Amino acid sequence: MAQHLLVAADRYGMQRLMRLCEEKLCGRVELGSAATLMALAEQHHCRGLKEACLRFIDSTATMVAVMASDGFEHLIKSCPSLVKELIVRGSQLLSGAK
Structure with missing residues (x-):
């Protein structure tokens, strides 16, 4: 629900509500949602959410799992x-330099 509320808040210029939704979503990043939330963050200019998703992907195993998720196809097409x-x-993770 926070995702839909964030989209509506962005559409109607409700910045405070957008920040509240973004904060809530930052705590919900997981394997199944990371790619979808990254696309949402990119489309609605939510830098904090994007950074939370990128921090979540802290290993090659996590990156592979995110890439195997359903949301990754959407990410490829939309962003x-x-x-x-x-x-x-991913190349930085493989070389050991975060």
Whole structure:
């Protein structure tokens, strides 16, 4: 529900409500939601949520699991630049430099 509320808050310029939704969603990042939440963050300019998702992906195993999730297809189609950012992050994880 917080995702839908964030979209509506963005549409109607309700910044305080957007921040509240973003904070709530930052605590809900998990394997099944990370890709979808990253796309949402990118589309609605929620830097804190995007950073929370990127922090969640702290290992190659987590990255592989996120890439296998249903939301990753949506991320590829809706935010290709973010996928590029994830690829760079993945290469850094593989080389051991976060």
